[in-house]
Every structure is written in C-alpha cells, then in structure tokens.
Amino acid sequence: MQTSETLNEGLKRAYKLTITADDINKRVDVEVKKLAPQVNMPGFRPGKVPANLIRKMHGDALMQDALNAAIREGVDKTVADNRLRPAMQPKVEMAEGYESGKDAEITLELEVLPEIKTPSVDGLELERLTADVQDKEVDEAVERLAASQKSFETAAKSYKAKMGDQVVIDFEGKVDGVPFDGGKGEAMAVELGSGRLIPGFEDQLVGVKANDEKVLNVTFPDDYNVDDLKGKDATFDIVVGEVQKPKENKVDDDFAKSLGLEGMDQLRELLKGQIEQELNGLTRTQMKRGLLDQLAADHDFDVPPSMVEAEFDQIWQQLEQELVGEEDPEAARKEMEADKDEYRDIAVRRVRLGLLLSEIGQANGVEVTQQEMNMLIQQAAQQYRAEDRERFMQYVQQEPMAAAQLRAPMYEDKVVDFLFDKADVTDRKVTREELQAAIEAEETPAPKAAKKKAPAKKAAAKKPAAKKTPAKKAAAKKAPAKKTTPKTAAKKPAAKKAPVKKAAAKKPAAKKAPAKKAAAKK
Known part of the structure; x- marks a missing residue:
C-alpha cells in the first residue's frame, strides 16, 4: 500500500491511499483457502473444490471483504504511522470508477486533536460559597409536599x-x-x-x-x-x-405516617437532608464555574471545527426543543437566531475546556474504572425497553465512541474533583439567594437568550471525542403509540401536558433547584 499526504493545514489532515490489485488478490487467495474446506459442490469431495470454482462462486463477496479489510488496515496504519489523534471519526472514501482487478485509490480526511501543553495544576485559588438550610425552607418544602398529595x-x-x-x-x-x-x-x-x-x-x-x-x-x-x-x-x-x-391535607404525624414515615420529626429531617443536598449541588456548581473560568482564561488554542460543530448542534437542538414552551415561539426564535454567534462561542469554550480537562486527567492518572463503567452502562440501559437492553449493552461494548459518550460526564467530574483537591480553597457562608446570585453573576455576558434559554442540562459537557448514539439505536427507545383520549389529547409540551396519575408517595420529594442558565458556559 502506498500513502501520500495531500493536506496538512491547521488541524486538518488528508491522505491518499493506494491499495494495489496484487495486495487485494493475495487477500482473496487467503480467504479462498480458509473457505475451501467448508465448500460442498456436486461432483467434488468435501474440501476438494478447486480454488478457481470457489472464486467463481464467491469472488465478488470475497473481493469486497478483502478490499474492506485492506482499507481498515490502511487507515489504521496511516493514523499510527503519522501519530495522529483523530478528533472525530475519519472520513474514508474510495475513488469512483473502481474496477475489480485494478488498484483502489482511497481518500482519508480527518481533523486531529491539538497539541496541548500539559496544564499546571498548581496555583489554583477557589472560593467555596456555602449556605445553611433555613427552617423556613423546610416549612415551605412540607407545604409543597402536602399540596402535591x-x-x-x-x-x-x-x-x-x-x-x-x-x-x-x-x-x-x-x-x-x-x-x-x-x-x-x-x-x-x-x-x-x-x-x-x-x-x-x-x-x-x-x-x-x-x-x-x-x-x-x-x-x-x-x-x-x-x-x-x-x-x-x-x-x-x-x-x-x-x-x-x-x-384538606392536615400536616401532622398522621400525614407523615401516610408517607411511610414515623412522624413529622422524621419528615422534616428527611426534607432538610434533601435541601442540604440541593445546596451542596449549588456550591459545587459555583466552584466548578470558578474553576473552569480560570482554566479558560489561562489557555487558548485552536479546536477541531468538527467537534465545535457537533457541540453547537447539541446546544441548538436543546434550544429548538425549548422553543416549544415559549408563549411567542417566533419571537423567541428570532432572538435565538440573533445570538447564534454567541452560542457558537459557547460551543468553542466547551470543546476547549473538554480537551483541557481530558489532558489534565491523562497527565495525572485520573480514570474511570471498569466497575464504574459497567455501572454507567447498566444505568443507561434502563432507559430502553427490557427486550432492547441487552442489545444496547452489547452495542456500547463494541462501539468505542458510544462508550466514550457514557464515560465522559463521570470522567469530567473526577478531573474536577482532582483539581478541587489541588486548589487553595477559602470558604464563605452566604444565603441561598447570595449563592444563586453568585452563580448567575458568573454567566457569560450575552447572549440574552443564553441567560434565558441556554440548555441547563448540559452543565456537565460531554467529552469531545464522544458521539451521539446512532439513530438506529434511538429507535429502541421509542415509546409505544398512545391512544387519543381526552386524557392524552393534551397539547404538546408547548402548552400543558396530559394528566398523569400520581402514585402514593413513599418518600417526600425535595424542591428542585431552579435550572441555572449559566450552564451554557459549560
């Protein structure tokens, strides 16, 4: 096989691979020898069918398999020989007009990850804002719980x-x-x-x-x-x-017992613990934002356009979904379109920080264990119907990109925790309102819609190398069609949802923290 570089510009690379007809024929000969003992043909003893007849019977299939194998090996060898680190799946195409018996010309195009100088983890300074649970918050949580029952x-x-x-x-x-x-x-x-x-x-x-x-x-x-x-x-x-x-629900010991608890004291303690978890989550968000802002300010390097485009598409898709809930979706869309460049800047920031965190993690031995990975796969499989779960788990185990997508959020959290341990952290007590205000204040200024509609769920950005699960797998998650009754004849999420019967609560649910639109930043 002959290889020549045709493009080396920034992070873009392209190569021309020539696989000779002789190489392909040799591969076919090897496959014919492997197949011969299994071929039965009238007039010949088992395993004694001449090679030329086997070629005649299975030649096209063997030729295609040989060519595909040669292309895979050629691409892998080119990547290895040139020490390339692909940012996304390489694009591989065969020149038009290929005929059996002739050389095959292949084009290989890809974007590579940038060379990043291993970031120093020394000298980080972070402020940790913490808030205590107030009795009033517990009272409000009890009232909400009673109203929900x-x-x-x-x-x-x-x-x-x-x-x-x-x-x-x-x-x-x-x-x-x-x-x-x-x-x-x-x-x-x-x-x-x-x-x-x-x-x-x-x-x-x-x-x-x-x-x-x-x-x-x-x-x-x-x-x-x-x-x-x-x-x-x-x-x-x-x-x-x-x-x-x-x-009327009376909030007393009987009410608490109806939830499976011993009495109001246990209910209040449980709700207090849930609110503490919520506040701890806000504290972590505030610290993580400060950490990422420091990293972003200290590092600037080119990022692969394909990765930025993939990240931007995820942001835009989330924004498109949220348009459905707007009172005036057309006006919201115009505002969103006006801020498109800012959303693309957010995508660039996310990709750059993702690469940076990955580099820090690799340099410092941060890893997701196989046991943790198995747990992630099992959790993700629960989103599928029972009959599709095993298939999904096999898919993830066979597809590195799918596995990387699952691993990414946990890996990032581990790197962030590693950096928290290395940083010089000072603590300051604040109120919930001050904590939330601090998070909002750290948002990226503009776009306007980013504060209002940025996809909060993407706070834990996926690792850049990850791709979405192919569409064919998404079908496994499709819910069965619903009947059209007045119950299901509700508006789409744009308006009001169809009623869903509430199960008798066993444990009270804590109040959810308001989604922080600052998550668009990362």
Whole structure:
C-alpha cells in the first residue's frame, strides 16, 4: 500500500491511499483457502473444490471483504504511522470508477486533536460559597409536599363541579359526527383547572353534577400529536359518574405516617437532608464555574471545527426543543437566531475546556474504572425497553465512541474533583439567594437568550471525542403509540401536558433547584 499526504493545514489532515490489485488478490487467495474446506459442490469431495470454482462462486463477496479489510488496515496504519489523534471519526472514501482487478485509490480526511501543553495544576485559588438550610425552607418544602398529595372525596349528587374539583366521566369523541380511533374511555378522572386536556374541555365541565350527560365542543390544537386531528373541531359525549371535592391535607404525624414515615420529626429531617443536598449541588456548581473560568482564561488554542460543530448542534437542538414552551415561539426564535454567534462561542469554550480537562486527567492518572463503567452502562440501559437492553449493552461494548459518550460526564467530574483537591480553597457562608446570585453573576455576558434559554442540562459537557448514539439505536427507545383520549389529547409540551396519575408517595420529594442558565458556559 502506498500513502501520500495531500493536506496538512491547521488541524486538518488528508491522505491518499493506494491499495494495489496484487495486495487485494493475495487477500482473496487467503480467504479462498480458509473457505475451501467448508465448500460442498456436486461432483467434488468435501474440501476438494478447486480454488478457481470457489472464486467463481464467491469472488465478488470475497473481493469486497478483502478490499474492506485492506482499507481498515490502511487507515489504521496511516493514523499510527503519522501519530495522529483523530478528533472525530475519519472520513474514508474510495475513488469512483473502481474496477475489480485494478488498484483502489482511497481518500482519508480527518481533523486531529491539538497539541496541548500539559496544564499546571498548581496555583489554583477557589472560593467555596456555602449556605445553611433555613427552617423556613423546610416549612415551605412540607407545604409543597402536602399540596402535591392532593386527594378527593365524593361530593353529594346535587353538588355542582367547580374549578379545583375532580370529575369522573365516561366519554366518546367524534369528528363530523363520526367516532375517531382512541377517542372513547370510561371512568376517567379530570381535575378541573389542571390544564392537562385540550383547550375548552375542562372549562365545559364546570357546573356538571353526578349522572349529568353533556356534549362538549372543542377544537384540537394545530400542533396536536395526531395528524388526522390537528385543528379539527370535535365533540365529546360525556356522562358524569361523580363529582369529587378536594380533601384538606392536615400536616401532622398522621400525614407523615401516610408517607411511610414515623412522624413529622422524621419528615422534616428527611426534607432538610434533601435541601442540604440541593445546596451542596449549588456550591459545587459555583466552584466548578470558578474553576473552569480560570482554566479558560489561562489557555487558548485552536479546536477541531468538527467537534465545535457537533457541540453547537447539541446546544441548538436543546434550544429548538425549548422553543416549544415559549408563549411567542417566533419571537423567541428570532432572538435565538440573533445570538447564534454567541452560542457558537459557547460551543468553542466547551470543546476547549473538554480537551483541557481530558489532558489534565491523562497527565495525572485520573480514570474511570471498569466497575464504574459497567455501572454507567447498566444505568443507561434502563432507559430502553427490557427486550432492547441487552442489545444496547452489547452495542456500547463494541462501539468505542458510544462508550466514550457514557464515560465522559463521570470522567469530567473526577478531573474536577482532582483539581478541587489541588486548589487553595477559602470558604464563605452566604444565603441561598447570595449563592444563586453568585452563580448567575458568573454567566457569560450575552447572549440574552443564553441567560434565558441556554440548555441547563448540559452543565456537565460531554467529552469531545464522544458521539451521539446512532439513530438506529434511538429507535429502541421509542415509546409505544398512545391512544387519543381526552386524557392524552393534551397539547404538546408547548402548552400543558396530559394528566398523569400520581402514585402514593413513599418518600417526600425535595424542591428542585431552579435550572441555572449559566450552564451554557459549560
């Protein structure tokens, strides 16, 4: 095989590989010898079929396999011989017009990782802001928990439903007088005022009593998730089974015991612990932001454009999803488009910091153990249906890029913890509000939308070498199609979600921290 470099510009490399016809034929001969003992043909004893007949029968397949193997080996050898560190999967193409029996010309294009001088981990200075849990926060958490455990009791048959009540109905939906698929149900509980059903449905149930029959007139939203019903006028014939009034939850020992606890003291202690975890998370976010800002200020180097583009695409995809929740999505999109360059700068920052943290980790022996990796794979597999989990686990074990994507967040956290240990840290007590304000103050100024819509979930940036799981695997996660009942006939996330029955809580849930849009920075 002959190799020549055709491009060496910045982080871009390109090579021309020539695989000779003689090399390919030799590989085919090897495969013919391997295959011969297994070939049966009338008139020949097993294993005695002449090589030329085997070539005639399987020549095209053997030639293709030999060529593919030669290309793989050629690419691997070129990468190794030139000590290349590919940033993303190399692009490999064969010249058009290749004919069997002739030399094959291959083009190899890739971007390489930049050479980064091993960063010094000495001299880092960080301030750690910590906040104590206030009694008021625990009181508010108890109140939220009690409100979330709403229950209902049957009202008198003469009682007329009002907002906040729950109505149990049988229903049948029709479009142009014809019932539609999935539009029928029985004994469905509808909480009036929850906004979980299509517009107008709940409003028209105000004033109904037990055993009432009524026809509701509604219009499906233009963005409804069933194409045949988008924007269509419909009617729902309903029969009221009963009307239920909300019961008042008394926050006392009995309430705590209904959650599986011993009493209010244990409930308050549990909630306090959850709030402490939340505050610790905010403290870590504040420290990590300070650490990354120091690293970003001290290091500047070119990053592979393909990695920036991949990171930018993830940011943009998240922003596109969040547009659905905007009151005026068109205006939000214009604002987003106006700030596109700033979002690309954020992508550059993320990639640069990801490479930097990776270099620090490698230089200092930070690693994710096999046991930890197995745990990550098992956790990720739980997102799939039971019948697809084994297939997913095999895929991750066979695809280095998929494994790298899973490993990246944990690896980054380990490197960050390593740097925390090396830094000179000073502590300062603050209030929750001051802690949150400190995090917000460290945001990248502009873009405006970044403060408002930056994808908070991406705070732990994925390692640059990682790629998303191929689309064919995403299919395994697809949820089964839902029936079109008023319960599922809710707006898309842009508006209000369909009601979901709440399971009896065993443990109280803590209040979630407000998403920090500063995460766009990294």
